[in-house]
Amino acid sequence: MHLLIPAAGSGKRMGATVNKLLLPLLGRPILAWTLEAAARACSIEWIGILCQPPDWPAIEAIVAAVAPAKPVQLLVGGATRQESVYRGVEYLYSLGTVERVLIHDGARCLATPALFDRCSAALQQVDGLIAAIPVKDTIKVTESGPKGIQIQATPERSRLWAAQTPQGFRLPLLWQAHREALAQGWQVTDDAALFEKLGWPVYIVEGEESNLKLTTPLDMLLAAQILQQRLVPAS
Numbered sequence: 001m002h003l004l005i006p007a008a009g010s011g012k013r014m015g016a017t018v019n020k021l022l023l024p025l026l027g028r029p030i031l032a033w034t035l036e037a038a039a040r041a042c043s044i045e046w047i048g049i050l051c052q053p054p055d056w057p058a059i060e061a062i063v064a065a066v067a068p069a070k071p072v073q074l075l076v077g078g079a080t081r082q083e084s085v086y087r088g089v090e091y092l093y094s095l096g097t098v099e100r101v102l103i104h105d106g107a108r109c110l111a112t113p114a115l116f117d118r119c120s121a122a123l124q125q126v127d128g129l130i131a132a133i134p135v136k137d138t139i140k141v142t143e144s145g146p147k148g149i150q151i152q153a154t155p156e157r158s159r160l161w162a163a164q165t166p167q168g169f170r171l172p173l174l175w176q177a178h179r180e181a182l183a184q185g186w187q188v189t190d191d192a193a194l195f196e197k198l199g200w201p202v203y204i205v206e207g208e209e210s211n212l213k214l215t216t217p218l219d220m221l222l223a224a225q226i227l228q229q230r231l232v233p234a235s
């Protein structure tokens with residue numbers, strides 16, 4: 001399985017002055033944890049990392065330090081996550097030999113190798129899938145009203161899932177979906193949404209509660225705690 005890791009963001013919500021994926025977490029950059037988990041997943045045979053050109057040397061150093069026993073290639077990302085993925089998919093499609101792809105956010109550094117392998121296996125049976133977990137909170141749909149934000153509806157919780165990555169797709173279909181999005185001006189925050197817009201089925205693979213996307217400083221604290229616990233040998 002080929003894997004694309006979008007890592008070309010800036011991390012505005014983290015409030016740092018550098019790409020958040022370069023920030024240290026238990027002594028190594030966030031992206032190093034993500035890359036190591038992907039490298040340990042037996043089903044992943046090739047990894048492409050989407051980067052902004054100024055981050056290139058730092059990300060090269062991360063790849064050298066993790067030293068995965070599989071090919072890792074850096075690719076130039078775009079101005080949005082969607083554009084970064086587009087470029088990665090364009091590259092893979094140009095090779096002419098790749099049938100399926102997983103996409104996993106660099107910012108989800110707690111995903112386990114087992115989750116990658118589960119997604120790879122499931123993608124042999126379907127054209128599109130995402131890792132997701134059942135929503136724990138009651139979710140409200142709102143609208144701006146005369147006296148503030150007004151609740152419109154409470155969707156039935158048992159049907160709600162929180163989307164994660166990895167997300168996986170048959171490559172020619174994903175390429176077609178991204179081309180269509182460009183033509184139509186669709187802007188989405190994950191790749192599954194493109195399939196949904198086209199009416200193509202996307203299935204859920206049970207994700208992991210600990211598979212957080214590191215977005216704000218609080219997420220850094222939680223991630224450090226979770227990783228620390230994993231490093232403690234079971235007694």
Ligand code: CTP
Binds near residue numbers: 085215
């Ligand atoms: N990403 C990307 N290219 C972009 C923007 C985002 O490859 N132009 C990547 C990020 O590096 C991250 C993933 O997409 O791994 C999910 O994005 P997000 O968590 O929103 O990261 P940022 O965009 O960096 O953060 P923020 O939105 O707070 O600026």
Ligand code: MG
Binds near residue numbers: 009081
């Ligand atoms: Mg973002």
